[in-house]
Amino acid sequence: MLSAHTVGDIRAAEEALAATLPEGELMQRAARGLADSLGLIPAGDVVVCLIGPGNNGGDALYAATHLLDRGVRVDLCLLDESTVHAEGLAAAQAAGAQIVAAPGAQRWCLDAIFGIGARPGLTGKAADWERWLVQESPYTFVVDVPSGVDVDGATLPGSHVSAEATITFGTYKNALLADPAADAAGAVSLVDLGLAPHLPTPSIEAIEAFDGHLLDPVLPGRSSHKYSRGVLGIAAGSEQYAGAAHLCVAGAQAGLAGMIRFVGSTALSQRVVDRAPEVVAGRGRVQAWVVGPGSGDDAESQLAMALEDRVPVVVDASALQHVPDRFDVPALLTPHAGELAAMMDTTREQVEADPLGHATAAAERWNATVLLKGRRTLVAQTGAPTRVNLSGSAWLGTAGAGDVLAGFAGSLLAAGLDPRDAGSVAAYLHGVASVQANPDGPIVATDVAYALPAAVAAFVRGDLA
Structure with missing residues (x-):
């Protein structure tokens, strides 16, 4: 590093x-x-x-x-x-x-x-x-x-x-x-x-290209099965933002978890399973949750449901409006500057003028790991060095990219990484995938999700270009 x-x-x-x-x-x-x-x-x-x-x-x-x-x-x-x-x-x-x-x-x-x-x-x-x-x-x-x-x-x-x-x-x-x-x-x-x-x-x-050892503790072995690899629960999407559910699931499927459970309306769950038949619809035992990408009015109840399971959680998008005073489970919050500004009762301009200070303060305030998205995404956790992400294409600023990131980070969390490693590795490989999907050219979020498995493999092998 x-x-x-x-x-x-x-x-x-x-x-x-x-x-x-x-x-x-x-x-x-x-x-x-x-x-x-x-x-x-x-x-x-x-x-x-x-x-x-x-x-x-x-x-x-x-x-x-x-x-x-x-x-x-x-x-x-x-x-x-x-x-x-x-x-x-x-x-x-x-x-x-x-x-x-x-x-x-x-x-x-x-x-x-x-x-x-x-x-x-x-x-x-x-x-x-x-x-x-x-x-x-x-x-x-x-x-x-x-x-x-x-x-x-x-x-x-x-x-x-x-x-x-x-x-x-x-x-x-x-x-x-x-x-x-x-x-x-x-x-x-x-x-x-x-x-x-x-x-x-x-x-x-x-993180640099030769830091693939960060994934070593959670790589599957010959005797691994879908449950031992970790099960991720996803509560995402809504009638208005159904695409967020698909993108979050796509990001999660590109990660290390062995199984994904999706919780949402009957209609949305059916759409998700039709598109990704490996996904299981309905609540069940999980090792981590992702809550919030594209969620509607039920974001608050979805977050409360996830926290009841007492497992690590990724909190994104609309669920960030409903965080508890302090987390008592491992939590990875994934705001952009505007969302963090709303959480901290300040302005987007102030957060962008001092992202390091705000991310650090937010991590302390909510007893959580904070992944503040931006050109140089930060992953802040009290008592540990803040990680800054140096990978990525300027084309990564595209609709749905954050949904893919949330799902991918959740998959790493369910596999057993702690929130800091899950967030920083996810941000790094998300950026790498954005470049590999179409070097120097436009991409959409789905392209990033499809490029992630190859990026993970190259990272683990130590031969990222």
């Missing part, structure tokens, strides 16, 4: 590592890694480096010496010469870097204004440079984190740099993985400084 850490934990790890190294070696590692990551800039071109105070500026200044060695011309804009890294500036100037009063017509830019310890938002000369970036649109690289972002909260409370690429050091930061700040970072690459032995439990994780 990818891992991100808080600023405090990174600072402590850097101090611990630096204590084992010759003086200045940690910065030299960062500078060499940074320069190696700037190979896109051709010899003979000019890059303007926006240099702020302290070590972040120092990393860029020492990296400039390597760029100059391979024929790249370097212009330096200093935020405040009195606070610049003096040794780094001297080294860069000795290698041939030129100080300029302001950025101009350069096609390449390196943002080294502020590092992880700065307050979010840009003012003064730094804000002027940000406006230049917007107006002139040079190809912009970032040193460690985009200047102006809220590094731990992953928010964008003020003026900030937006870049094509970010080169970060030691470990990922929350702002590089979680939205909205992650959108400002562009493509992110990590320079390994050797921090890993000194880092504690991460603050954020992201």
